Amino acid sequence: MIREEDNGDTLALQEVAHEFAERTLRTAGEQADATGETPWPAVRAAGELGLSAPNVPEEFDGPGIRATAVATVMEELGWGNFGVAATIGSASIVxxxxxxxxxxxxxxxxxxxxxxxxxxxxxxxxxxxxxxxSELEIALKDQPQRLATRAERTPEGYRLRGAKRFITNGGMADLTVLLAATGSQEEPAGWSLFLIEKGTRGLRAGRQIPTMGLRGSYTGELYLEDCLLPENALLGPEGSGLQIVLDVLQVARTMIASAAVGLARAAYETALAYSESRKQFGRPILEHEFVAGRLARMRLDIDAARLLVQRAARDLDAGRDATLSAAEAKLFASETAVRTTQDALHIHGGYGFTRDFPMEMWVRDAIVSQIFFGTSEVQLLEIAQQMAKGV
Ligand SMILES: Cc1cc2nc3c(=O)[nH]c(=O)nc-3n(C[C@H](O)[C@H](O)[C@H](O)COP(=O)(O)OP(=O)(O)OC[C@H]3O[C@@H](n4cnc5c(N)ncnc54)[C@H](O)[C@@H]3O)c2cc1C
Incomplete structure (x- = not known):
């Protein structure tokens, strides 16, 4: 269990998260990959250790750890299984x-x-x-008319109609933060966020979307069918949804980047161990320069990605705008995850291509890190916009 006194001690936190990842997430993730069933008991177990939303401050009974420490936790969870880490991490994002x-x-x-x-x-x-x-994930400009999900004012609150797709824990979550357009078609007031509890009438879970990877995570559809919400379900002032989303994405991108570093590290460590034990031409393959060089590159990328993540997390902790640092961390960490998992598979030769080893699952899992919470192109656009502003 994460303790309050661990807050300043990242190593102690890392140990708790790593042990859990090793003991629970590795197996749960592999089973989920085979069956497509989200390992909810593992998700709950993470919560029981205080790993679900460790950013919740002590005044609300949470561990209240800093973003830099959350990043450390997410790296370990991602090391255990990227998909289950994404499912667990959603509580922190909310x-x-x-x-x-x-x-x-x-x-x-x-x-x-x-x-x-x-x-x-x-x-x-x-x-x-x-x-x-993509257009919802980038601050091009407020374009509320483009959102099909609309929240109409009623005397008691709001009536929501629309659909959401590709939502992690969509339909399964106890609490969903959902974006909808407010105002009328003719006079859009902007985007607004709503808090919707599971079981709310008019909130219907659609199908679970079958995915090529990240199968430790539930990806679903959501339908809002005259979903009536009280006034106090509005999160932030009406029309402020875009700015809040952009602020939340800074946190989410930093967390996902960190989990991607963990995934890359898992692949690197496995490949390094394999290259030490696998012998060809009478010596371990690690002694072949091309193999050692590939591993050195993997290690360098992981270290660089982690430093970018820590920089973004430090911005968050200091209350600075992390738009640029989070986009850079997300872009580089996801590229690193994709490249490193492929390299680890390659180092395993034919064995890497089999389902007897986790490498092929890690390759499939890594791909989504370049898609969700803004694709790589969205991160580049984000970086370019910041550049243009002179940041
Ligand atoms: C497993 C999984 C989990 C997810 N979880 C969530 C979640 O929890 N919540 C949530 O809200 N969403 C979630 N998503 C959705 C994800 O964020 C989107 O899929 C992503 O933002 C891309 O949007 P899209 O699929 O509509 O692709 P599009 O926006 O249609 O993009 C298609 C392609 O065009 C490129 N492109 C689009 N616009 C531009 C542009 N202006 N310039 C250059 N290139 C461009 C994109 O980079 C991409 O390559 C999830 C997706 C997946 C696969």
Whole structure:
């Protein structure tokens, strides 16, 4: 269990997360990859250790750890299994949204549930729609008319209609933060965020979307069919959804980048151990320069990605804008995960291509790190925009 006194001690936190990743996530992730069934007991077990939403402050009964320490935890979870890490991490992302924009009442109502060590709540962030993906993830400009999901004002609150697609924990989450357009078609007021509890009438889970990787994570569809929400389900002022989303994405991108570093590290460590034990031409393959050079490159990329993640996390901890640093960390860490897992597979030769080894799963898992929370092109656009602003 994460303790409050661990907050300043990243090593102790890392140890707890690593042990859990090794003992629970490795097996759970491999089983999920084979069956396509999300390992909810492992997700719950993470919560019981305080790993679900460790960013929840102590005043709401959470461990209240800094973003730099959350990154350390996420790297270990990603090392265990990238998909299950994404599922677990969603609670932190929802907690971040509440910490950024929630009222005191909303924080009191939800934060302690997200970080609870008994039946912790699972979270979801629902932005993507069938017709809108990348444009929701980048601050080009406020384009509320493009969002098909709309929230119409009623005397009691809001009526939501629309659909969301590709949502991690979509339909399974206890609490979903969902983006919808407010105002009318003619006079859009902007994007707004809503807090929706599981079981709310009019919130319907669609199908689980079959994916090529990340099978330790539940990816689903959500439908809003005249979903009536009270006034106090609005997160932040009406029309402020875009800015809040952009702030939340800084946190989410840093966390996912960190999990991607963990995935890359798992692949590197396995490949290094294999290259020491596998002999060809009478000597371990590590002694062949091309193999050693490939491993050196993998190690360098992982170290560089981790440094970028830590820089973004430090920006978050200092209350600085992390738009640029989070985009750079996400882009580089996801590229590193893809390259490193492929290199690790290659170092295993024919064995790497078999399902007897985890490499092929890691390659499949890594690919999505370049897609969700903004594709690589979106991160590049984000970086270019910051450049143009002179940041
Ligand atoms: C497993 C998984 C889990 C996910 N989890 C979540 C979640 O929890 N919540 C959520 O809201 N969403 C989630 N997503 C959705 C994800 O964020 C989107 O798929 C992603 O943002 C891309 O959107 P899209 O699929 O609509 O692709 P599109 O936006 O249609 O993009 C298609 C291609 O065009 C490129 N492209 C688009 N616009 C531009 C541009 N302006 N310049 C250059 N290139 C461009 C893209 O980079 C991409 O290569 C998840 C997706 C997956 C696969």
């Amino acid at each position: 907690a971040a949204a509440l910490l950024i924009a929630g009222t005191e009442e909303q924080r009191q109502r939800y934060l302690h549930r997200l970080c609870s060590t008994e039946e912790p709540w699972v979270g979801a962030l629902a932005l993507t729609e069938p017709e809108s993906g």
